[in-house]
Amino acid sequence: MFRFTLRRILQIIPTVVVVALLIFVIFSVVPGTFAASLFADGKRAADPQMIARLNEEFGLNKPLMERFVAYVTDLAQFDLGTSFRTRQPVFDLINDRMWASLKLAIVAMVFALAVGVPLGFLAAMRPGSVLDTVTMIGAVSGLSMPQFWLGLLAMYLFALQLNWLPSFGYGNGSFQNLILPAVTLGVTPLALLARTTRAGVLDVLNADFIRTAHSKGMSEIKVVRWHVARNALVLIVTTVGLQFGSLIGQAVVIEKLFAWPGIGSLLVDSVAIRDIPVVQGTILVIVLWFLVINTAVDLIYAAIDPRIKQE
Amino acid sequence: ERSGGTLVFTAPYGSSFATLDVQASPNTQEEFITQAIHRGLYSWNSIENKPVLELADSEDLSEDGTVHTYHLRKNAVFHNGKPLTADDFIYSYKRIANPKNAFPGASFIAVIKGADEFIAGKADEISGLKKIDDNTLEITYTGPINPGFPLMQNTTVIYPSNVEDETSFAKNPIGLGAFVFKEHVPGSQVVVEKFDKYYEEGKPYLDRINIVLMAEDAARDVAFRNKEIDVSILGPTQYQAYQGEDVLKDHLLEVAEVYTRNIGFNPAFEPFKDKRVRQAINYAINAPLIIERLVKNKAYPASGWLPLSSPAFDKDKAAYAFDPEKAKALLTEAGYADGFEFEVTASPNESWGVPIVEAILPMLKKVGITVKPKPVESSALGDAVTSNTFQAFIWSNLSGPDPLNALRCFHSKTQQSACNYTSYASPEFDKLYEAAQQERDPAKQNDLLRQANNIVQDDAPVWFFNYNKAVMAYQPWIHGLVPNATELAVQPYDEIWIDETAPARQ
Amino acid sequence: MTPPLLQVDDLHVRFPISGGGLLGKGRRMLHAVNGISFSLAKGECLSIVGESGCGKSTTALSILGLQEPTEGTIRYRGQPLAGPGAPGRMQRAKAVQMVFQDPYASLNPRQSVRSSLAAPLRLHGVTAGSEIEGRIEAMLKNVGLTPEHATRYPHEFSGGQRQRIGIARALILEPEIVVLDEPVSALDVSIRAQIINLLLDLQEKLGLSYLMISHDLSVVEHMSDRVLVMYFGQIVEEGGWRAIFETPAHPYTRRLIAAIPDPNAALSPPAKEDRHTADRPQLAAHSFVSDGSRAPDVFTAPPSSKLVEIALNHKVRLAATLSD
Amino acid sequence: MTAPLLDIKDLQLGVALGQSIHPLLKSVSFQIMPGEAYGLVGESGSGKSVTSLAVMGLLKKPLAVSSGKILFKGQDLLALPKREMRRLRGNRVAMIFQEPMTALNPLSTVGRQIAEMFVLHQGKSWREAKKLAVEALSNVRVPNPDRRAKSYPHQMSGGLRQRVMIAMALACNPDLLIADEPTTALDVTVQAEVLRLIKELCAERGTAVLFISHDLGVIASICQRVGVMYAGCLVEENETRALFDTPRHDYTRGLLGALPRLGSRSQHGRQRLVDIDSIIADRSKLTDTRFIAPRGTEGSQP
Amino acid sequence: MRLGFNFWLGAGLTALVIFAGVLAPWIAPFDPVLDADLMSSELPPDATFWFGTDAQGRDVYTRILFGAQISLTVGIVSQVINSIIGVTLGMTAGYWGGWWDDLVNGLTNVMLAIPSLIFALAVMAVLGPGLPSLLVALGLTNWSWTCRIARSSTLSLKSQGYVQAAQTLGYGDLRIMFTQILPNMMGPILVMATLGMGSAVLSEAALSFLGLGIQPPFPSWGSMLTDARQLIQLAPWVAIFPGLAIFLSVLGFNLLGDGLRDSLDPHMRTRSP
Ligand SMILES: Nc1ncnc2c1ncn2[C@@H]1O[C@H](COP(=O)(O)OP(=O)(O)OP(=O)(O)O)[C@@H](O)[C@H]1O
Ligand SMILES: Nc1ncnc2c1ncn2[C@@H]1O[C@H](COP(=O)(O)OP(=O)(O)OP(=O)(O)O)[C@@H](O)[C@H]1O
Numbered sequence A: 001m002f003r004f005t006l007r008r009i010l011q012i013i014p015t016v017v018v019v020a021l022l023i024f025v026i027f028s029v030v031p032g033t034f035a036a037s038l039f040a041d042g043k044r045a046a047d048p049q050m051i052a053r054l055n056e057e058f059g060l061n062k063p064l065m066e067r068f069v070a071y072v073t074d075l076a077q078f079d080l081g082t083s084f085r086t087r088q089p090v091f092d093l094i095n096d097r098m099w100a101s102l103k104l105a106i107v108a109m110v111f112a113l114a115v116g117v118p119l120g121f122l123a124a125m126r127p128g129s130v131l132d133t134v135t136m137i138g139a140v141s142g143l144s145m146p147q148f149w150l151g152l153l154a155m156y157l158f159a160l161q162l163n164w165l166p167s168f169g170y171g172n173g174s175f176q177n178l179i180l181p182a183v184t185l186g187v188t189p190l191a192l193l194a195r196t197t198r199a200g201v202l203d204v205l206n207a208d209f210i211r212t213a214h215s216k217g218m219s220e221i222k223v224v225r226w227h228v229a230r231n232a233l234v235l236i237v238t239t240v241g242l243q244f245g246s247l248i249g250q251a252v253v254i255e256k257l258f259a260w261p262g263i264g265s266l267l268v269d270s271v272a273i274r275d276i277p278v279v280q281g282t283i284l285v286i287v288l289w290f291l292v293i294n295t296a297v298d299l300i301y302a303a304i305d306p307r308i309k310q311e
Numbered sequence B: 001e002r003s004g005g006t007l008v009f010t011a012p013y014g015s016s017f018a019t020l021d022v023q024a025s026p027n028t029q030e031e032f033i034t035q036a037i038h039r040g041l042y043s044w045n046s047i048e049n050k051p052v053l054e055l056a057d058s059e060d061l062s063e064d065g066t067v068h069t070y071h072l073r074k075n076a077v078f079h080n081g082k083p084l085t086a087d088d089f090i091y092s093y094k095r096i097a098n099p100k101n102a103f104p105g106a107s108f109i110a111v112i113k114g115a116d117e118f119i120a121g122k123a124d125e126i127s128g129l130k131k132i133d134d135n136t137l138e139i140t141y142t143g144p145i146n147p148g149f150p151l152m153q154n155t156t157v158i159y160p161s162n163v164e165d166e167t168s169f170a171k172n173p174i175g176l177g178a179f180v181f182k183e184h185v186p187g188s189q190v191v192v193e194k195f196d197k198y199y200e201e202g203k204p205y206l207d208r209i210n211i212v213l214m215a216e217d218a219a220r221d222v223a224f225r226n227k228e229i230d231v232s233i234l235g236p237t238q239y240q241a242y243q244g245e246d247v248l249k250d251h252l253l254e255v256a257e258v259y260t261r262n263i264g265f266n267p268a269f270e271p272f273k274d275k276r277v278r279q280a281i282n283y284a285i286n287a288p289l290i291i292e293r294l295v296k297n298k299a300y301p302a303s304g305w306l307p308l309s310s311p312a313f314d315k316d317k318a319a320y321a322f323d324p325e326k327a328k329a330l331l332t333e334a335g336y337a338d339g340f341e342f343e344v345t346a347s348p349n350e351s352w353g354v355p356i357v358e359a360i361l362p363m364l365k366k367v368g369i370t371v372k373p374k375p376v377e378s379s380a381l382g383d384a385v386t387s388n389t390f391q392a393f394i395w396s397n398l399s400g401p402d403p404l405n406a407l408r409c410f411h412s413k414t415q416q417s418a419c420n421y422t423s424y425a426s427p428e429f430d431k432l433y434e435a436a437q438q439e440r441d442p443a444k445q446n447d448l449l450r451q452a453n454n455i456v457q458d459d460a461p462v463w464f465f466n467y468n469k470a471v472m473a474y475q476p477w478i479h480g481l482v483p484n485a486t487e488l489a490v491q492p493y494d495e496i497w498i499d500e501t502a503p504a505r506q
Numbered sequence C: 001m002t003p004p005l006l007q008v009d010d011l012h013v014r015f016p017i018s019g020g021g022l023l024g025k026g027r028r029m030l031h032a033v034n035g036i037s038f039s040l041a042k043g044e045c046l047s048i049v050g051e052s053g054c055g056k057s058t059t060a061l062s063i064l065g066l067q068e069p070t071e072g073t074i075r076y077r078g079q080p081l082a083g084p085g086a087p088g089r090m091q092r093a094k095a096v097q098m099v100f101q102d103p104y105a106s107l108n109p110r111q112s113v114r115s116s117l118a119a120p121l122r123l124h125g126v127t128a129g130s131e132i133e134g135r136i137e138a139m140l141k142n143v144g145l146t147p148e149h150a151t152r153y154p155h156e157f158s159g160g161q162r163q164r165i166g167i168a169r170a171l172i173l174e175p176e177i178v179v180l181d182e183p184v185s186a187l188d189v190s191i192r193a194q195i196i197n198l199l200l201d202l203q204e205k206l207g208l209s210y211l212m213i214s215h216d217l218s219v220v221e222h223m224s225d226r227v228l229v230m231y232f233g234q235i236v237e238e239g240g241w242r243a244i245f246e247t248p249a250h251p252y253t254r255r256l257i258a259a260i261p262d263p264n265a266a267l268s269p270p271a272k273e274d275r276h277t278a279d280r281p282q283l284a285a286h287s288f289v290s291d292g293s294r295a296p297d298v299f300t301a302p303p304s305s306k307l308v309e310i311a312l313n314h315k316v317r318l319a320a321t322l323s324d
Numbered sequence D: 001m002t003a004p005l006l007d008i009k010d011l012q013l014g015v016a017l018g019q020s021i022h023p024l025l026k027s028v029s030f031q032i033m034p035g036e037a038y039g040l041v042g043e044s045g046s047g048k049s050v051t052s053l054a055v056m057g058l059l060k061k062p063l064a065v066s067s068g069k070i071l072f073k074g075q076d077l078l079a080l081p082k083r084e085m086r087r088l089r090g091n092r093v094a095m096i097f098q099e100p101m102t103a104l105n106p107l108s109t110v111g112r113q114i115a116e117m118f119v120l121h122q123g124k125s126w127r128e129a130k131k132l133a134v135e136a137l138s139n140v141r142v143p144n145p146d147r148r149a150k151s152y153p154h155q156m157s158g159g160l161r162q163r164v165m166i167a168m169a170l171a172c173n174p175d176l177l178i179a180d181e182p183t184t185a186l187d188v189t190v191q192a193e194v195l196r197l198i199k200e201l202c203a204e205r206g207t208a209v210l211f212i213s214h215d216l217g218v219i220a221s222i223c224q225r226v227g228v229m230y231a232g233c234l235v236e237e238n239e240t241r242a243l244f245d246t247p248r249h250d251y252t253r254g255l256l257g258a259l260p261r262l263g264s265r266s267q268h269g270r271q272r273l274v275d276i277d278s279i280i281a282d283r284s285k286l287t288d289t290r291f292i293a294p295r296g297t298e299g300s301q302p
Numbered sequence E: 001m002r003l004g005f006n007f008w009l010g011a012g013l014t015a016l017v018i019f020a021g022v023l024a025p026w027i028a029p030f031d032p033v034l035d036a037d038l039m040s041s042e043l044p045p046d047a048t049f050w051f052g053t054d055a056q057g058r059d060v061y062t063r064i065l066f067g068a069q070i071s072l073t074v075g076i077v078s079q080v081i082n083s084i085i086g087v088t089l090g091m092t093a094g095y096w097g098g099w100w101d102d103l104v105n106g107l108t109n110v111m112l113a114i115p116s117l118i119f120a121l122a123v124m125a126v127l128g129p130g131l132p133s134l135l136v137a138l139g140l141t142n143w144s145w146t147c148r149i150a151r152s153s154t155l156s157l158k159s160q161g162y163v164q165a166a167q168t169l170g171y172g173d174l175r176i177m178f179t180q181i182l183p184n185m186m187g188p189i190l191v192m193a194t195l196g197m198g199s200a201v202l203s204e205a206a207l208s209f210l211g212l213g214i215q216p217p218f219p220s221w222g223s224m225l226t227d228a229r230q231l232i233q234l235a236p237w238v239a240i241f242p243g244l245a246i247f248l249s250v251l252g253f254n255l256l257g258d259g260l261r262d263s264l265d266p267h268m269r270t271r272s273p
């Protein structure tokens, strides 16, 4: 198990390296510079000297190769560089925002799990029933709606019309502020979880060993508790991992809509003003998060399923 | 009793503050922090519509107008307890101009004599800065200019000279302002609290200000209606909506800001070489209609470059009328009877971006001109314009409050990439402008500038669209807001007070 | 002397198994086939029997060129079929063909019978439409189908019919050798007889040589001329069908034969004894490397041993020390 | 004369397609005596498995019994309440399936899967049940039963897994064991061992067996009586020996002649195998005639 | 192959979108760009303007019809690109194995690790807003699942008798891939592509929201919705109809994909997201 764990952790490294290269290449050819973006709102006349000064300061006029070497050297020392805009280490900026993102992702995922899995389970137990039909229609619908549209509607309904919840922002970090964005963000994983849970449970229910269990004279409830639950869990865990891993990336739109100070909105803003070190750092962190979650899932998977460690 | 209460103010220009070290940031967003925490040598007086002395009680002016001797405030104290002295100015200006920092404010400091050498790294001191004694500062400028404009910017505020670790300004700003920095929740808000030793007696009134970040108009709208925020900057749709609602319409603060929205024509593009074509476009577009229907009256039709609030604005000069016939005639004259096609480089901005191009598209089609929007991101717009790689662009440009500075952008000696984006060159204009530069009498200077502005209007290097009208909605219990023409959202926090009807005070 | 039709010499196949070291490096090897040698004569049916996983299919795939041998040579009429100097797929296709076990998986569901049969002809340079038609028609008749069947798709056929199509496809290029990997085990009992009869008819009619792999010893006995008994990658016994079934020498062979549920034997037990007591006294049990009752380690090469001829064309594997 | 243990009377079942029912079993009747081993052979798809599932009460959705009775010790299983049926299933009637790989839960140790039987039917605690499970494993001659009880199915060979299935099925000493092709997935040598095991254990405990197979050889070596199914009908039934010696139904005859028999080549030379199709002109008529021999006598016509 | 109700509902909705997009030039009552009269902006639905007018005074109904063209283009072209990349890589990796397989697997893992919206965001930033960039951005981002499915299908098809038979009959590798393997894995690939179309339409909307989508005057549903979010109270129809159009078309694609999947292979449900 230790070897397995270590191996899975080491496997992250090449992926991260390739991602780092990829985003460096992409953002070295992106049009627009940070310095020029300072004048984008037209509130000042452009100042060529200042633009030159800033580009020089950020090393943007150095040859690509040289910049690349510097970037890789820094990365190797776990240094994500310094933000053009704030002139603070990118690491600090991300650190400031990470917790808000995590909070959002975790609450969204917990919500999705708490609702999606039981729904999927119940639907699978009674395929073709009203509950099943309604759940599955709801799930496809949830997957078919633009997220920001849903968020906007929720915002108008719950904040403005009903006045139950604050409409936006982080507030002082209270749970109330979290509800709307988290629920909106949770809709997609919820729908997916309901679907995979249902499909997974159905698959398990059709497996031969369930027939064996019935042939032992087991009651439905015991079959589910003793044999279905754990096997379905294997599938659910995979979905949870993939979803949870990509949730921070998906949160970009929601964070922007609800003015949630996570790394998703940091990323979008930084792309908009071409604060390249922050963009690169943020994407790396999002990717790393995905990889770490999925590695964790693989380990959980191996703990649940004795067949994994074998191969 | 005006004292007390918490103001929830909105910072609408982005979803974060770039930095709390405001000297490092040219963004409007950080001006909210500056306004609360910092003070510069000068400040903008919204009522008189001009810069006034802030950190000095008085100044003496030399004969040629280049040397100013400032008698500094004696009661001003930094939040860290240090009394204000001339050293703080020298420290701050050197920090801003320091070539290693590459701060955006350096170009403002450049008005001080010897600053250029310092910025270029060729001198260790700024020769124009001289400390007479702790309370007296002598500054020599490069010319007989009004130093109020450059030295009132948020990038030229004064920091205390006794802070060892300069990087701490980015996290823990220390200033002379009416409010002390309390906390920053990144991406969410900055909280400031009343400074007891503020130099103006009896101020500020407020105990606390939460400057909350809220870039999304719709979110701000909901929050304002929910009374979660005390003020909100309105977009066109909300402006229209608020005007129609009884509870809201009485608490709107409007001001003509100093930005001119326009479509700049590149004379390198063949049809735009001809003045008649440029004029024809001005005639062909029904700007007032666009302003009324699309911009929801949240703007004033532009009759020239200088805006309504500019001292050199010419009330008698009529804007281009909407006259498609005349436009067609002009085009025929210019040899474009069959029209032509051009691209407008545009950002997504709703007030001066792609939507406006969409609106002129059918109008120009009627006179035979085909317009194609060429969408770019905001950050790429500046690049496209300053690198002169456009046929036309649509932008909002600063056109005040100082008319001399505003018209600099049409002076043929100004680089295209600096702000003469349309590569405008008119000997007639240059003559008037250079005369105005030398003129010391404000009235005569404004007169010259007015004439110069009219020449620009006739030559139509741009399509004159509108001057921005900024609108702020505020809760009925908020008092002391001022119509700040430079930026309505930036308010003098020390003047604001909250009355008893505020929900938080009941 | 002319070389035999097919000659396999010291064939080894090893598969790398991942997941050995920390990063999946230091790979272990699975020894699937360990030094197999045999030859196949024209018109002969040679069967390979042995338990699951002993390397029967791997051997067959090597001969078909679907599996690169790790060591050893395979020669067709003296010409190498694998390794350096081997002919391309095209030449090999004309020499060896295969009939697959699962009639459901062995036909492309998206190809009609005609295109399944025509495509290889075209590939091998038969372009005249009439010739193609003619050959397809003849072949369908050979395997007991009618020309009308050519336009149909696999799902329109029963398992037995599909297997006939599979045989037709294998024979369309007129190969001399046909590898049969469990040709009837997936078929329902009632159809097996038809296919077995068909295979025997075709062998006689076209002079084919069969290399047959089967679990089913009664089918092997029925069809084969010679039999190879494989055990974990090695041939443990080799001989004519009569020798193998009447006088099995290796304990594994005997166990194999004894394990066959035979209605005759079950219903008349004494007969069973008679058939297998024809032991060869000179082969003491200890001279065998393994009696096949315990699974050897597939990750190490087997201990050295030797095939010893105990009667004319009847060989048995004995421990190397004893035979030296 | 003793009462039959299992008495299937005129069982009909089919696939429910909307309103109509597409029949799969057209009236099947047979009896199994206590301690007797009864074999079912027949063409693929002739309804052997569905018959066994019907006895177990494990028919799933589109499949349903339309008429008939399944009497087990005189009780009609089809009329039994679910609860009662559950108590019977596994306890009195147990089943072994064809694929030992998929019939075991891959995520659970085999020990636990066997122990479930004791918890379910004997009300044992898990701890006791696990101990009994080890015992059950040693009963089916699994070496190292202690250690094996803690293994997962994928760590075992096919033969071992099938032994686990047998241990599980026989855990509560059922009166009837249903084995649906329990050895087709196994190698010949392993198959022989498993068959011997079933035979011995059932004989020891007096358990009756319903044995389903394609393989006449297997049937012959285990069963006392054989029923031959064809297209949803039991077309012939007889004592094993009698059936082999004097098959009466065309299909049975075809079946016996279709397969090469070990040793027949050396005795009689290679003979052409019987092609069932050639002896049966019209398959649809095949179910019209049935040859059911009364027990204890040689086959006779009905 | 039995196709359920879902499939037909999905097929119906998709047909509606195709119908709208293809026939837009003939059935739309107005021009989507030029028929803009600011005097009649933000009119509620009536007999002339079935879905009302937008802020520019353009007919929302017309623009939704033309928007279907954009959505279809985005959905189909991006999925064709995705499928070509995914199938080519996945099939060759599965067929040839070895270092190429390792490389493709690594690349797939990388693509999977970068959330697709973020990758699309980056690509759009480089290429600038607009339809061609969007097609590239969405076409490059979502092939990893297709690739995985193509690879695993190839691996299982490779051991099928008919593929081995083709090898023994002397077929070349490419011929085998294209005539034997590809046609037999089109089912799952088609399912992925159909589901991908839905997410492409949603991604277009999300990118528009982030200011990087298709830019006006092209009437894309995403940009219509984004532009309308300010008007949700004043002129809700400007936001509701494009929102509904997105919802229904994505629902259509999703149901179609689900339906296909259920009829092709009920077990595939759990294998892909
Ligand atoms: N591609 C492969 N990679 C790794 N191992 C393989 C591969 N192909 C076969 N093996 C292994 O090689 C050994 C021999 O396999 P082979 O398929 O030749 O057996 P077989 O005798 O045909 O068995 P069966 O009767 O079950 O078909 C087995 O242990 C098998 O697991
Ligand atoms: N769930 C089901 N739905 C519809 N038809 C079914 C179902 N299960 C079985 N059948 C049909 O019932 C018939 C009998 O099936 P059964 O499995 O009993 O055959 P069998 O005799 O056991 O065959 P085999 O020897 O292949 O196992 C077959 O025609 C089969 O197609």
Ligand SMILES: [Mg+2]
Residues within 6 Å of the ligand: C056, C057, C058
């Ligand atoms: Mg094999």
Ligand SMILES: [Mg+2]
Residues within 6 Å of the ligand: D048, D049, D050, D180
């Ligand atoms: Mg069956």
